[in-house]
Amino acid sequence: MSLSVAGVLGESARHFPDRIAVVEGGTRLTYAELWTEALRCAAGLRDAGVKPGDRLAVLLPNTIEFLKVYYGALAAGATVVPVHALLVADEVRYVLEHSGAVGIVSGGPLWAVADEAARAAGVRAFQGAPTAPEPLASARPAAPSDTAVILYTSGTTGRPKGALLTHLNIVMNASVTSQDLLGLGAGDVVLGCLPLFHSYGQTCAMNGTLRQGATLVLMPRFSGPAALTVLADEGVTVFMGVPTMYHALVEAAAVSDVRPAALRAAVSGGAALPVAVLERFEDTFRTQVLEGYGLTETSPVATFNQPHIGRRPGTVGHPVWGVEVGIADAAVDGEIRLLGDGETGEVVVRGHNVFAGYLDDPGATAAAVVDGWFRTGDLGVRDEDGFLRIVDRKKDLVIRGGFNIYPREVEEVLVRHPSVSEVAVIGVPDDSKGEEVCAVVVRREGAAPLSEEELVDWSRERLGRHKYPRIVRFVDELPLGPTGKVLKRALVARA
Template sequence: MSATLSLAAILAESARRYPHKVAVVDGEQRVTYADLWRQALTCASALRERGVRPGDRVALQIPNVVDFPRVYFGALALGAVVVPVHLLLTADEAAYTLKDSGASLLVCHPSQAAMGSVAAEAAGIPVVAPADLLSAEPLRSYESRAPEDPAVVLYTSGTTGEPKGAVLTHLNLVMNTMVNVFDANDARPDDVVLGCLPLFHTFGQTVGMNGTFRLGATLVMLARFTGEAALDLMVREKVTVFHGVPTMYVALVAAAEGRPELPRLRLCVSGGAALPLAVLEKFNAAFSTSIFEGYGLSETSPTATTNQPHFGTRAGTIGHPVWGVEVEIARPEIDERIELLPAGELGEIVIRGHNVFAGYLNRPEDTAQAIVDGWFRSGDLGTKDADGFITIVDRKKDIVIRGGFNVYPREVEEALARHPGVVQVAVIGVADPVHGEEICAVVVPDAAAGLTADELIEWSKERLGRHKYPRLVRFVEALPLGPSHKVLKRELRRTIAG
């Protein structure tokens, strides 16, 4: 018999070791590890009764409430593959995820039912509420899986704008959870962690939820993040650990002004987008702590590098690779092979190790482009100094990161180009003090249509997820073109943002 490994063990083992400890705080609910694991096994049994088998894909459309880990670990306990659905998508976008992943069923929280039911119907699959899964007789234990079996499929957009399913294995996710809590961060079993990062997103899932459960610590759920709400909850529940994207740190700094009591945060981790130095300094001053900035992608489970106590921190960098992972800088202009560059030179960040995904679901060509010579090509440009600290300088692709969510300009452009009043459009990110970057559509309009910025923004809201539609519209007579008639986005950024 070959070795077995399941991500479900993260919760199963903590239920065995710390049965009476509180695993999750969700409003008035306080759920122990033993109860949460029993509920997960109950969900697993109910999913089996509905025809789900090991290897089948189960989609989850659930906000940051205790139902998420119940169903997530329930599906894993059954040996199924979890497909988290981004909560900011439109019904059409969600239906694409369900169809492309081959999901056999959608578990949809009542708060998402209006959109989820439409998406499930379009995909031709049944939809159930988490509460529907809690009346079965629980399974005795979890199904065994091979380390290389898929555990989770995370949807990430590519440069083509069409989302791709990144297949993450049990080994990928168990190892990334382990190195995050035991090597990369000073995480402790008595931590109380704020769970405000979306659990459908890789950062909140691996670093937040799974890391907390691996230690037997407590996760305090916050479904709708605002600076005020987060501070109130952190003070009330004596939260000691905060994981967030830069926009969350901006909100916490603003909300902290003039408050008599602030949470005593021992460990803060930032990722998802570059953290402005000014924010880091203001946060450290207000909360008398320091933020450890890291870096990762859906395809790397996610953590690839982070500032770590072991190596010391260097503000403005993304630190060192995590244990067992190699991160180097390669020549960006060579596609067919990896040619590593010496220290200090600018190139593409490439990653190799236990965290690199198994590939894109049903997309062998995309996978072959992404993994070259055993290295994952991140598409991000950066440097690695003589001390091993890595710094992100720019992106090879034109990705915009708004509030920690990746937005792919081409996808937005495709939607806007369908408006009858739009002749040509290019989408860029412009610096924004709250979201890091804001989405700006630069439009050549049809003069006869009399299109206004507000009209186009309203139109795009119906066709793009809440994190994707442009908040800014600029009208121009022509877009700057290069010799091959490609739109020069760097020129647009210079003129529009400048």
């Protein structure tokens, strides 16, 4: 039985050859054109010596070329290793060596890093997508359990780990997201501003859109004003982003009359979306925000606010089709002890979306997948209606004087201050309390001045005595990862 991720594009090219598949600036390619380009790349890779089963790294920005190489490599029977675009050469070298990649495809501003890393690793570097004059006749078949993609985790605890995602993992997740959750179809236009090397952008935006024959609009570099213009000019119907992108769009709209007339749904994931930001976005754009939850190891979508079941802001909804989610005792490592509704514990997931393990790391795999459940490392609680609320990351928990404090709860309150634009709450070492609550704040431009003492006093009135921040640090901007997620470990290191 064959079930290749390459078929996501190939089948849509067969059914909808003349539809526009992808837009990048002034370039528009139909499904037939994009599939032909991918098959030419597959032939070029074959001619260059890339064999079925080989692993090929890809370090490219959000461009049409990424799609050509991604689907071309899969059509050639190779496994794709997308590389994080913000890594330095030595980090890229590690990914190349650990994954056993036979080469790396790169170009543009990322070429210098890729070339240096390839030389250090002793593998071939392709500048641009290898292409042959004649396309491959057809995509090489793949078994559902074969590894399609190796995605490297962020490496918050030591070196990054290579998560093995199968063809079944990705095809099912893309299909469930695009069909069951969003109902994408011929008239839909999806804005692809999420990094394609990340599971959210790759599975939900790219594969999900092409699975349904909709149109993907690429943005190689995101900014609020630019995205606002693209949303309007391209008639975007579905926006997929992370909380910082929602914040940027709201801020951009505050000084612009431009509004996207066709927008019918907005999807948020990657990090917790403050309810205050959700409300501002919905008031500004008159569009419902649907928040979901997942991880690289869950392909990524595990839960979603599904309109046909019901939506509850502040939650990440219910499990998606074919997936189970439970709350387990976070203090027990060797087994999964499920807790009841209303109890806070570690979120655990099982279903077609759970990855096949970490590359060459049976110890980490055994610790992550217990009794058939994947342990997410996130703390959550499920209410009596089945809605899941993510409380925080286990490792982000602040323990002050023996009390557990969840940073997200504090952030939700602080972001409602009229002079606060963005905020991240962390724990800093304290001799008497063990940890103290620290709020790192970006002031809202044009708002009333705000001092540390004023914000502490304001928060004291709205939060329990053990929760409110005693320390406030003002910064011009929060450090962000490639998907727009706040890098709290960087803030902790500074503190």
